[in-house]
Amino acid sequence: MESRYKPDTSPQPTGIHWRPYMVMTFNHAVLLLFTVIIIYPVVWMVLASLKTPGEFVSNVWGLPTVLDIDNYSRAWELANLGRSLLNSLIVSLGTVILVVALSSTAGYAFAKFSFRFSAAILLVMIFTMQAPTPVIPFYVLFVRLGLTDSYAGLILGIASGSLPLSIFIFQAFFRSIPNELREAAKIDGCSEYTAFLRVVMPISGPAVATVAILTFVGAWNEYFLPLLLVRSPEFRPLTLAVQVFFFQYGRVEWTDVFAALSIASVPMIVLYVLLQRWFIQGLTSGSIKG
Amino acid sequence: MASQSLSGKARHQHRRIARLDPYLWILPAVLVYGIFKLVPLASGLYMALLRWDGIEDPRFIGLRNFQRILKDDLTIHVLLNNVEYAVGTVIGKIVLSLFLAIMLNQALRGRTFYRTSLFMPVVMSFVVIGILWRWLFNAEFGLINTLLGSLGLSVLAQDWLGDTDIALRSLMLVDIWKWYGFHMVIFLAGLQSIPSELYEAAKIDGASVWQQFLYVTLPMLQPVMIVNVTLSLMGAFNVFDIPYVMTEGGPANSTNVMALHIYLRGFKFYRFGFSAALSYVLLVIVTLVAAIQLRLMARADNIE
CATH class of the missing domain: 1.10.3720.10 (MetI-like)
Known part of the structure; x- marks a missing residue:
């Protein structure tokens, strides 16, 4: 799976050694940005599912200060x-x-x-x-x-x-x-x-x-x-x-909704991370021959 | 003599069974596919000629459903929405995923991490994604407007799903979000199959990085490009889950697309015949897209 298309890292006759590193840093910055755009909402969903309804409003960004598992039992029962x-x-x-x-x-x-x-x-x-x-x-x-x-x-x-x-x-x-x-x-x-x-x-x-x-x-x-x-x-x-x-969310707390969403998606995500090679190969097999 | 003719007969019979044998192997699959895919495809043609609410006796009205579709402002509006959705999502997915694939093809460290993370939304259901993004897009408390506010950019805050001018584009963003990692993986496979000699030859000829991209990378990527464009086009014309879960086609039908329109005409307004006729309009569009794809692929093969 090694790439054949590598940046030219051999010393240039002009002696610019830092250029490949700059290119590399730029690549990582871009890739990281688009990775965060993917991962952050999902992580945030799981974090929100563990907050109390009060904290969900007051503490939008941070980690939950008290883990509220009740969301899960409520969602589990109500839905x-x-x-x-x-x-x-x-x-x-x-x-x-x-x-x-x-x-x-x-x-x-x-x-x-x-x-x-x-x-x-x-x-x-x-x-x-x-x-x-x-x-x-x-x-x-x-x-x-x-x-x-x-x-x-x-x-x-x-x-x-x-x-x-x-x-x-x-x-x-x-x-x-x-x-x-x-x-x-x-x-x-x-x-x-x-x-x-x-x-x-x-x-x-x-x-x-x-x-x-x-x-x-x-x-x-x-x-x-x-x-x-x-x-x-x-x-x-x-x-x-x-x-x-x-x-029915007129009657349902958002934190309960996020608990339900987490129950519906986290097991599959965990399975995917564990078997990612197989998953990526399987899910793209319709498109890539062989 | 007698035994010989008998064995000949037995052999003949055996051969006849052997000739039937392959059909037994494919029979279960063909039956399931035939009943649940081909029968609706065919029987709908008749239903499209009916005036029918699903409860009372249907009435045969010939091609009137199709005549109505051609004059129906809503259907034309929905079609235009769907075309905008298709153009926007295909361009968004292709440009972004190709760009990321080229980045990833060079940055070697952490490649598995990036690939695994970016591909992840593929295993998530659009129901989960749709509800999550409804919250992110929420005008008052949503994460996006909150983020813009804390960055001092609250001018950019929008009523993402409530504004008829931008709701469709918000949905397009969610679709792109789910699939750009998927298309990137396919582009990456294409990039890795390009022989490095081609780049070396181009460099010797004095080609710039941009010229290498234009005259080596893009032409060599044509097969995976066709696959990616076709998959995302098909997806765009079949999209249902995102608009149904996120906006139910609203506000004011600004996010209504063909698959949703077909569903709502059938199961919200109980116009079964009209809905069936609409299905064939969609079918014709998708078939045209597929036909163009086959032509392109055939041409690509010829060039090779």
Whole structure:
């Protein structure tokens, strides 16, 4: 990952040694400024969530003098965040499992088998995957299938959106696996399916991780589908619960809102920092080939 | 003889199953995608021809919804908002992220820290970001106006989300805030794939830093540039969460954009047919953008 485009630090014939340092300082200053613009609001949100309502107004910038955990218990209770956290976990993990299962098998078929219409099917997906789904027929379909207010509805709805890209990621990965591996497994008596499950999938960790992260982050942060498909409070995922809670803010303290926002975002941020290499690679994999 | 013909038949049957086999592998994915993506795409075409409030029996009215869209001042206003949003966010994201990527490609120390921090908002939901920024933009107590006040710049303080002249631009800032780190990472990957020999050759020819940027960096970045522009354009024409959570399209529809307009026509005013017709207007726009992208990519490939 070493950069090939480095500043020329070799001594110049004119003898200006300080110039690279000035360039470096300037770069750091700019990068630092834009990093603070990103990080500060998020840190401030967490700090505000720990202040008493009084201190939130009087002490805008500083650290909280007394840690007020009550914000969290109030938000947790008022917005029913425990239930929503569970809903978000069920929907996100369910979507990941479904998408990995469906897109790995399909990606494998597109990579390793030749069959009629395979190119046509891929082409239809490429042309329709970026098309925004018309909201009304989408909603009517879910109502007719009885899939509103259900985990299955949310999972299927989110999964359908992330399938094409996941299939392309798996297809590209399986193409890079030598055919000999599969042939050897079949000579050993494996069927095509057991060869896939026992031999190919165990070495496909990177592709699985990429698709899983991409799908998980998307499902966890999905807001529009729950807004459309969930009426009953007991099926609200975190995003929807936080928004509903906030929209009642005539009756809700800002500090409680920030506690709810922190609950909804901090776990994902921590996970991201711990696994940042995987996250960045996974979340940009649709855009950077390979 | 008999056994041979039997085995031939069995082989034939086996081959037929084998020919069906690939379709079984793709069937679950194709079913889910077909039912939940392609069916609405197709069935909406019929719904766009109806006058329907979602409750009473629909009435077939032909193309009248589309005729109404063309004459609807609000829809045209919303479209113009969306175009402004797209132009502003795309230029903002591209310029800023390319600039930062070039900085980051040189400043080696702390590179992981910068990259991780700048990319972070990508994993945050727009609901959280939207509510947080509603507070930052709050005219009376918000962090931004408070900051401007304490710097002695209270002249610059604005009613960021309440002023029809600037509310849309405030939302654009939030969108740029979420994504500039993402686009920077993609540009960075592009920059790192440029062979250093090209810069050395340019230097030998006496090219200035600016000339190197214009004649080496930019042309070599064309593939990632197309990716970044397309992603942000698509995002801009599909944006819903930010305006819905932050302003609900207001004040006075100054932040209303297509996806929100479609949603509100359907679920606030119960004009299902009109909303469905609007979806296809948006679809045509997005398809045009995608078609231009494909053309550009094809041309870029030809040059290579």
